[in-house]
Amino acid sequence: MIDLYGWSDALQTDFATYAARGLLPARVTAQHRGLWRIVSPLGEAAGRLTGRFLSTAAPGDHPVVGDWLAVDVNADNGDALIHAVLPRRTLFARRAAGGTGEIQNVAANVDVAFLVAALNGDLNLRRLERYLVAARDSGAMPVVVLTKCDLLDDPARAAEPVVAIAGGAPVVTLSANTGAGVEGLAPWLRAGVTVALLGSSGAGKSTLLNALAGRALMDTGAIRESDDRGRHTTTHRELFRLPEGALMVDTPGMRELGLLAVDKALDASFEDVTALFATCRFGNCTHVSEPGCAIQGAIAEGALSVARWRAYLKLQRELDFGARKDDPVLEAANRQRWKQIHKSQRARQKQRLRNEDE
Ligand SMILES: Nc1nc2c(ncn2[C@@H]2O[C@H](COP(=O)(O)OP(=O)(O)O)[C@@H](O)[C@H]2O)c(=O)[nH]1
Ligand SMILES: [Mg+2]
Numbered sequence: 001m002i003d004l005y006g007w008s009d010a011l012q013t014d015f016a017t018y019a020a021r022g023l024l025p026a027r028v029t030a031q032h033r034g035l036w037r038i039v040s041p042l043g044e045a046a047g048r049l050t051g052r053f054l055s056t057a058a059p060g061d062h063p064v065v066g067d068w069l070a071v072d073v074n075a076d077n078g079d080a081l082i083h084a085v086l087p088r089r090t091l092f093a094r095r096a097a098g099g100t101g102e103i104q105n106v107a108a109n110v111d112v113a114f115l116v117a118a119l120n121g122d123l124n125l126r127r128l129e130r131y132l133v134a135a136r137d138s139g140a141m142p143v144v145v146l147t148k149c150d151l152l153d154d155p156a157r158a159a160e161p162v163v164a165i166a167g168g169a170p171v172v173t174l175s176a177n178t179g180a181g182v183e184g185l186a187p188w189l190r191a192g193v194t195v196a197l198l199g200s201s202g203a204g205k206s207t208l209l210n211a212l213a214g215r216a217l218m219d220t221g222a223i224r225e226s227d228d229r230g231r232h233t234t235t236h237r238e239l240f241r242l243p244e245g246a247l248m249v250d251t252p253g254m255r256e257l258g259l260l261a262v263d264k265a266l267d268a269s270f271e272d273v274t275a276l277f278a279t280c281r282f283g284n285c286t287h288v289s290e291p292g293c294a295i296q297g298a299i300a301e302g303a304l305s306v307a308r309w310r311a312y313l314k315l316q317r318e319l320d321f322g323a324r325k326d327d328p329v330l331e332a333a334n335r336q337r338w339k340q341i342h343k344s345q346r347a348r349q350k351q352r353l354r355n356e357d358e
């Protein structure tokens with residue numbers, strides 16, 4: 001059962017100490033107030049945290065959708081007690097709205113982040129840049145998904161500015177309504193791969209999920225429009241199994257995506273900008289008015305847009321501010337996470353090269 005939800009031999013190895021205590025592995029598929037819907041080898045169940053977990057864990061350690069757990073399932077009523085959250089391979093988090101700086105974990109163990117935006121209306125490049133940084137920082141692979149191409153005469157042209165800011169992330173243009181372009185997502189919709197849908201409300205996330213699933217798993221804006229009883233759209237996060245075997249997490253739109261990334265994730269998303277720094281005449285160039293500044297030069301030539309340069313500065317300021325607010329422990333954890341991500345990336349790369357050799 002949990003094999004269908006992405007359980008792997010590597011996870012089984014990590015689980016050995018819990019298995020020895022008689023606990024079962026389980027994955028979080030949805031989260032409600034103080035209650036988690038989980039799947040374990042015994043099927044679906046409702047899980048609660050043990051008293052010990054509640055009294056010792058920080059809120060950041062509480063389970064979120066996508067987490068792997070060690071649980072104890074009560075054979076009589078099927079309820080589960082959550083003893084532990086297994087180490088997270090990736091974690092998508094944000095600074096919550098309202099300036100409190102509170103960190104909110106959104107989804108764990110996501111392999112691929114679909115950053116969903118509608119091609120029609122106001123396609124906001126600055127917002128996408130922000131999502132790209134957050135996705136890279138989570139450890140997941142970002143893929144930009146541009147929806148509603150059926151509403152445009154020339155969708156490829158509308159997608160061009162997005163390709164320019166995507167920092168090498170794949171960009172897929174599609175329509176969930178007509179099915180055009182949906183096959184472009186196939187490389188990531190493989191068995192055991194966890195994909196998260198992220199993006200503004202109304203972008204078409206739930207419609208895409210339903211189209212891929214072949215049935216209405218989540219309410220969409222379309223239902224709300226045709227139903228005057230006011231059924232609402234996505235208000236919670238939930239993980240579903242698609243027919244091809246991929247796991248997909250739908251999320252409600254986030255009005256604000258406060259960043260808490262490390263500089264590396266920002267730089268990876270803005271390689272076109274950061275590559276210029278090395279070619280400024282002065283090593284300590286502030287890129288404002290120094291002679292021989294490569295940034296100002298690129299802007300003058302039209303090779304770099306002022307809007308993109310400003311976006312970089314804005315996100316960097318936000319990160320500096322965030323880093324100061326963070327406690328050092330959190331910052332250290334963040335860096336540790338990056339180290340691990342890079343390690344596994346290197347391992348994957350090696351594996352790939354080895355496969356090519358064979
Ligand atoms: N024309 C068109 N409309 C779409 C498409 N995908 C979604 N929509 C509409 O966009 C609105 C918002 O969709 P929804 O899936 O609820 O967005 P979400 O908030 O991101 O989950 C609804 O009215 C959908 O019918 C599409 O591919 N083409
Ligand atoms: Mg939705």
Ligand SMILES: [Zn+2]
Pocket residue numbers: 277280281285286287288290292293294295296
């Ligand atoms: Zn400069």
